[in-house]
Amino acid sequence: MKKIIAALAALAALFLLFALSPYPEFKEFRNKERSVRFYDRNGILLQATAVDNGLRREWTDLKKIPKKVKKAFLKAEDRRFYFHPGIDPISAAAAAIQNASAKRTVRGASTITMQLVKMASPGGQRSMVKKIGEALNALRIEARLSKNKILELYLNSVPFGQNCEGVTSAARTFFGKELADLTDGEIACLAVIPRRPGGYNPIHNPEACASRAAEVFGRDYNSLLKTAKGAGAFSYPFEMPHYIERVKRQIKAGKKKAPFEVRLSASLEIQKTAERYIKEAAKLARGSRIANSALLLIDNKDNSVLAWIGNSDWFDYSHSGQIDGVLSRIQPGSSMKPFLYGLALDAKAQEGRPLFTPATVLPDIPQEFGGQKIYIPENFNNRFNGPVRFRIALASSLNVPAVYILNKLGVDAYLSQLEKLGFESLKSGGRSADLGLALGAGEVSLYELVNAFSVWTRDGKDAKGKQIYSKDAARLICSILSDKDARALGFGYNQVFQTDYPSIFKTGTSNQYQNITALGSTKRYTVGVWMGNFSGQTVMGKTGSSLPAWVAKNTLDFLELKNPKHEPFPAPENWVKEKICPLSGMLAGKDCKNFVFEYVKKDEPLETCDWHKSEGGERVTVYPPEYQRWLLSENIEAQVDHTSVPLTITSPKNNSVFYTRAASALTQLEAISVEAIGGTEDSAQVYYDGVLLFEIQRPFVFKLPTEKGKRSCKVVCGGQSAQVEFEVK
Numbered sequence: 001m002k003k004i005i006a007a008l009a010a011l012a013a014l015f016l017l018f019a020l021s022p023y024p025e026f027k028e029f030r031n032k033e034r035s036v037r038f039y040d041r042n043g044i045l046l047q048a049t050a051v052d053n054g055l056r057r058e059w060t061d062l063k064k065i066p067k068k069v070k071k072a073f074l075k076a077e078d079r080r081f082y083f084h085p086g087i088d089p090i091s092a093a094a095a096a097i098q099n100a101s102a103k104r105t106v107r108g109a110s111t112i113t114m115q116l117v118k119m120a121s122p123g124g125q126r127s128m129v130k131k132i133g134e135a136l137n138a139l140r141i142e143a144r145l146s147k148n149k150i151l152e153l154y155l156n157s158v159p160f161g162q163n164c165e166g167v168t169s170a171a172r173t174f175f176g177k178e179l180a181d182l183t184d185g186e187i188a189c190l191a192v193i194p195r196r197p198g199g200y201n202p203i204h205n206p207e208a209c210a211s212r213a214a215e216v217f218g219r220d221y222n223s224l225l226k227t228a229k230g231a232g233a234f235s236y237p238f239e240m241p242h243y244i245e246r247v248k249r250q251i252k253a254g255k256k257k258a259p260f261e262v263r264l265s266a267s268l269e270i271q272k273t274a275e276r277y278i279k280e281a282a283k284l285a286r287g288s289r290i291a292n293s294a295l296l297l298i299d300n301k302d303n304s305v306l307a308w309i310g311n312s313d314w315f316d317y318s319h320s321g322q323i324d325g326v327l328s329r330i331q332p333g334s335s336m337k338p339f340l341y342g343l344a345l346d347a348k349a350q351e352g353r354p355l356f357t358p359a360t361v362l363p364d365i366p367q368e369f370g371g372q373k374i375y376i377p378e379n380f381n382n383r384f385n386g387p388v389r390f391r392i393a394l395a396s397s398l399n400v401p402a403v404y405i406l407n408k409l410g411v412d413a414y415l416s417q418l419e420k421l422g423f424e425s426l427k428s429g430g431r432s433a434d435l436g437l438a439l440g441a442g443e444v445s446l447y448e449l450v451n452a453f454s455v456w457t458r459d460g461k462d463a464k465g466k467q468i469y470s471k472d473a474a475r476l477i478c479s480i481l482s483d484k485d486a487r488a489l490g491f492g493y494n495q496v497f498q499t500d501y502p503s504i505f506k507t508g509t510s511n512q513y514q515n516i517t518a519l520g521s522t523k524r525y526t527v528g529v530w531m532g533n534f535s536g537q538t539v540m541g542k543t544g545s546s547l548p549a550w551v552a553k554n555t556l557d558f559l560e561l562k563n564p565k566h567e568p569f570p571a572p573e574n575w576v577k578e579k580i581c582p583l584s585g586m587l588a589g590k591d592c593k594n595f596v597f598e599y600v601k602k603d604e605p606l607e608t609c610d611w612h613k614s615e616g617g618e619r620v621t622v623y624p625p626e627y628q629r630w631l632l633s634e635n636i637e638a639q640v641d642h643t644s645v646p647l648t649i650t651s652p653k654n655n656s657v658f659y660t661r662a663a664s665a666l667t668q669l670e671a672i673s674v675e676a677i678g679g680t681e682d683s684a685q686v687y688y689d690g691v692l693l694f695e696i697q698r699p700f701v702f703k704l705p706t707e708k709g710k711r712s713c714k715v716v717c718g719g720q721s722a723q724v725e726f727e728v729k
């Protein structure tokens with residue numbers, strides 16, 4: 001007796017050891033990739049992702065699987081599941097008797113646990129030895145998992161054919177429903193499928209499926225047949241593909257196990273509306289060589305994504321439709337300018353006075369900037385507007401004033417501000433764009449642009465509440481970017497971005513016309529639209545102010561016109577409106593022709609306009625000397641106050657380098673233009689390499705020959721002199 005007990009104990013120990021030994025196949029099976037359900041903010045299914053070869057294999061926790069579903073599957077597959085240890089001798093015996101009398105297999109004895117074993121190591125004819133091995137493996141599973149965990153794994157893994165596994169995907173694939181919405185008849189039909197997935201497939205064999213379900217559940221055949229005939233292959237939605245790809249990448253990068261279900265902040269309704277506008281714009285753009293377009297719409301509350309269109313057509317293989325235009329690097333052009341102008345409004349001169357205000361006059365004239373590398377910006381339409389107020393320069397997107405501002409503030413200061421705004425892309429390559437940054441050279445993504453642009457209507461704060469610009473700078477930018485009069489110089493009065501609610505807009509076109517963009521923002525939303533070509537091909541004839549702006553405006557209309565209550569953008573707190581001379585930007589005086597209301601800093605002493613004067617009863621306009629050449633080229637009759645500045649050579653810059661094309665270059669075309677301003681007299685002497693060349697009357701604008709070598713030019717006027725060195729190569 002003792003021996004028997006000892007032998008049994010040894011056997012039990014041996015078995016325990018085996019049961020707890022590693023079972024890698026099963027571990028791998030449990031960790032198989034699962035489909036991920038992506039829902040929009042309203043619970044609408046956007047995608048249930050396919051795993052290998054288009055198969056859907058979703059997961060639902062057991063506690064969320066309806067009781068009647070669990071019951072039905074237990075009844076169909078393993079009635080004594082909760083009472084056997086993984087193998088069921090009673091069922092096995094019954095099956096053996098039945099099979100023997102029928103002389104063929106009419107009944108399987110597989111428990112749910114044994115079915116899991118087979119799923120974990122599928123394949124091939126099963127010999128007696130293998131069957132015993134399977135039975136032992138079933139015991140190993142039972143030693144590892146609770147009954148509920150085994151049932152959960154089974155219900156989420158059992159194959160149904162029709163390219164789906166698990167009850168959740170089966171409910172969707174056959175009946176287009178969530179598990180919770182299944183009827184009793186549908187549950188009965190589904191529960192019989194795993195026994196013979198081909199034979200009981202309700203789509204192909206509704207009669208067989210209904211008849212089997214009637215048999216197992218004792219239900220009415222005719223009504224089950226009706227249910228089975230109602231099954232159809234569900235066509236899985238494929239919404240927001242670019243965005244979901246990005247979320248999937250983020251999940252992967254996060255190293256955490258992929259969730260089975262993700263609820264996104266996006267709204268399918270808004271997405272569909274935006275897609276419609278993008279498609280319409282793409283249609284309108286035919287002939288402009290625009291093959292790709294992208295849109296990003298965010299909620300300013302937390303910058304969560306509401307709509308994300310990576311390209312107008314994911315399936316446009318000939319134009320790389322699967323590239324995500326929201327994340328691709330593009331040249332933003334002028335859409336970057338507000339970030340620079342905002343920084344300018346926060347810059348301080350001496351004694352804390354503002355360096356720039358919306359009234360500051362900026363010179364929109366041909367100018368040279370930079371030190372080592374001379375930079376000569378041009379305007380979009382190649383016209384120069386002379387003195388232009390800050391407000392107009394930004395709203396009408398003039399180029400020279402933007403470079404002028406960046407030159408004053410410094411490229412490094414601007415780059416560091418752009419970094420605070422989240423422009424990661426500029427960390428590499430931003431520096432080399434140099435003063436071109438003012439015009440949006442340096443590539444960024446639409447994603448970065450939209451997120452950064454949302455600071456304006458949020459009083460200068462980023463989405464995390466960090467103050468990037470002062471509250472007043474942001475409010476002034478809103479005032480400027482919503483000012484249709486100020487935009488007129490650049491865009492005319494017939495602008496696409498005229499809205500019935502407070503909104504700001506900025507558009508951009510890249511240097512080579514590869515990219516056209518528009519950014520729009522209201523108190524609650526920010527949208528960005530890009531159109532162009534992933535291939536880098538140039539766009540013809542459309543600029544950022546047209547189609548992208550049209551899409552951006554319509555998308556905001558869709559959201560904002562539903563809400564009839566709109567409050568105006570708040571006014572800056574430490575600024576007041578004053579009557580300003582539109583030409584000089586100074587306090588309007590009695591001789592000014594007209595005035596505009598513009599924000600000036602509270603308690604800041606203002607100088608009265610001295611450009612407009614009366615001399616002997618006649619009103620005259622006197623410009624600062626830097627405008628003399630522009631006045632000349634524009635044929636504007638006006639006086640210039642030469643004596644207001646010391647004699648200076650404004651062009652060329654000291655230490656400039658010129659490159660001649662011809663070997664002996666002395667052509668008029670290649671002559672070097674020189675301009676000097678200031679001085680006390682009306683005439684000046686010009687010295688070239690120390691030799692007096694000629695005497696000149698005002699304006700001091702003349703040309704020098706391009707002779708190779710190091711050269712110098714000196715101008716002498718009254719008691720003052722100015723000199724520059726330059727080299728001709």
Ligand SMILES: [Zn+2]
Nearest residue numbers: 581592609612
């Ligand atoms: Zn004036």
